[in-house]
Amino acid sequence: MSANPKKISIVDVARRAKVSITTVSRVLNKFPTVNKDIAARVQEAIVSLKFKPNPTAQRLAKGGANTAVGFVIPGFPGIFHSFYAVELMRGIGHGCETLRLDLIFHITDGHNPLKSNYAGGLIFADIIENRSQVEEALSQGIPCLVINHMVKDLDVSYIAVDNVKGGAMAAEYLISLGHKRIATVTGNIQTQAGIDRLEGFQKALMKKDIAFDPKYVFKGDYSRRSARTAGERFFALDHPPTAVFAASDDMALEIISVAMEHGIKVPEDISVVGFDDNPAGLFGPVSLTTIKQPLFAMGQEAVEVLYDIMQGKQEGLPAGQAGLVRKVLAPELIVRESCGAPSS
Numbered sequence: 001m002s003a004n005p006k007k008i009s010i011v012d013v014a015r016r017a018k019v020s021i022t023t024v025s026r027v028l029n030k031f032p033t034v035n036k037d038i039a040a041r042v043q044e045a046i047v048s049l050k051f052k053p054n055p056t057a058q059r060l061a062k063g064g065a066n067t068a069v070g071f072v073i074p075g076f077p078g079i080f081h082s083f084y085a086v087e088l089m090r091g092i093g094h095g096c097e098t099l100r101l102d103l104i105f106h107i108t109d110g111h112n113p114l115k116s117n118y119a120g121g122l123i124f125a126d127i128i129e130n131r132s133q134v135e136e137a138l139s140q141g142i143p144c145l146v147i148n149h150m151v152k153d154l155d156v157s158y159i160a161v162d163n164v165k166g167g168a169m170a171a172e173y174l175i176s177l178g179h180k181r182i183a184t185v186t187g188n189i190q191t192q193a194g195i196d197r198l199e200g201f202q203k204a205l206m207k208k209d210i211a212f213d214p215k216y217v218f219k220g221d222y223s224r225r226s227a228r229t230a231g232e233r234f235f236a237l238d239h240p241p242t243a244v245f246a247a248s249d250d251m252a253l254e255i256i257s258v259a260m261e262h263g264i265k266v267p268e269d270i271s272v273v274g275f276d277d278n279p280a281g282l283f284g285p286v287s288l289t290t291i292k293q294p295l296f297a298m299g300q301e302a303v304e305v306l307y308d309i310m311q312g313k314q315e316g317l318p319a320g321q322a323g324l325v326r327k328v329l330a331p332e333l334i335v336r337e338s339c340g341a342p343s344s
Contacts, residue, residue: 008051010311016045020304025099025311068102069303070119074128075107078223083249083278084295088125088147091299098300099307108133121306123147128191143309147302149192150328157309157325159302163193166291166331167200170245170273173289173333175208178341179243179271183216185230185255187247187275194222197247197275216241220251227251231258242270242342249274249281249290256286256338267340277334287336294329301327 014024019038026034027042034042045051071092079085089105096103104119110129114122114137121143124134137144138156146158174182184201187194202212215237218230227246231254234241246252252274256266264270266286274281274290281288305325 008049010051010308012049013042013045013051016049017042025307067100068104068119069096069306070104070106070114070122071125072106072108072114072122072130072133073125074130075109079107083276083280084222085125087295088299091296091301092123092303093299094296095300095303095307099303101303101307121145121310123302123306124149126191126193127151143306145302145306145309145325147298150326155324157305159298159305159325159327159329161193161293161298162328162330163196163293164200164203166275166293167197167202167245167247168204169200169331169333170197170275170291171201171204173335174243174245174271174273174339175204175210177243177271177339180210180342181213181216181239181241182210182243182245183218183230183234183241185218185220185227185244185246185251188221189219194247201245220247222248222251224250224254227254228258231255235259235262235264240270242344243272243339244270245273245275247275249276249278249288252288252290252338253281253284256284256288260285267338269343271339271342273339275331277332281336286338289336289339290334292332292334294332298329 010024014020017024019042023034023038024042027039069092071089073079073085073088093103106114108114108130110133114133122137124130124144124146126148127134127146134144134146134154134156138154144156146156148160149158150160151158171182182205184198186198189195189198205212216234218226218233220226220230227250234244235258244255246255252272255272259266259270266272272288274288275293277290277292281290309325
């Protein structure tokens with residue numbers, strides 16, 4: 001008995017037309033923003049391959065059931081003033097606008113059950129005390145995607161940043177300038193990002209045979225308050241650090257403020273590196289050297305990937321059952337004015 005012929009999928013169409021899956025979807029759904037030449041190329045591929053669109057995709061595009069994306073983010077102090085949260089919301093919002101999806105925003109404490117029937121798919125921003133919510137959504141067959149957290153022990157897609165590499169990049173840059181007494185203010189070590197940035201930082205020091213001295217490590221929580229406490233402690237040491245890596249730009253900017261209050265010049269007396277590439281770092285007394293993480297791009301791509309999962313893009317699979325997508329984005333060192341060679 002002969003095997004069933006291979007079912008043509010949207011992936012095959014995209015490959016033949018040499019465009020993204022999202023572009024094929026937009027052509028199928030008659031989005032007016034698609035370039036005419038690209039649309040013609042996609043249509044040619046559809047005809048040649050005799051591709052039959054997934055009915056779920058058509059229902060999504062026409063405003064049928066489950067055209068909303070739910071964005072679930074753990075609540076934390078100052079969330080609406082957080083560059084991290086705002087950039088993710090901007091990216092996800094832009095992705096939803098492009099694909100004509102509604103966006104429903106849910107701040108969670110990690111314990112209350114989610115009312116998931118309001119959305120065709122869910123994007124979880126990190127997993128902080130709300131793993132059970134992700135597990136419950138998966139058990140119900142709801143398309144899910146996690147951002148800013150590499151989840152390797154659940155069958156769920158994710159898009160994250162290589163935070164280990166980011167922490168290492170910060171340390172390596174400071175070491176290249178000649179620093180050896182390098183302190184760090186960590187992120188919240190309940191978060192994967194906080195743990196990974198510290199790990200990368202520590203590995204970079206060890207690689208260069210520089211001691212990882214506990215007195216130069218302060219466990220922060222991404223807030224200015226924790227950075228102020230860290231700065232006061234560092235600058236009171238008999239041998240204060242000549243450089244500080246803070247796991248967020250907010251903390252790095254507070255370290256600079258504390259230094260200036262103590263008459264410590266940046267970067268003449270101390271170098272400071274942050275993490276995020278928050279525009280606020282451009283407008284202080286010294287522009288901030290930082291590790292850029294592509295938050296907006298991560299949010300936008302999360303919507304595009306989730307949308308494809310909602311459509312069941314892979315051959316022979318129903319909506320919500322597409323294969324896992326696991327992507328890690330690279331951070332980037334942005335050199336500005338807040339770092340220099342040590343003065344002593």
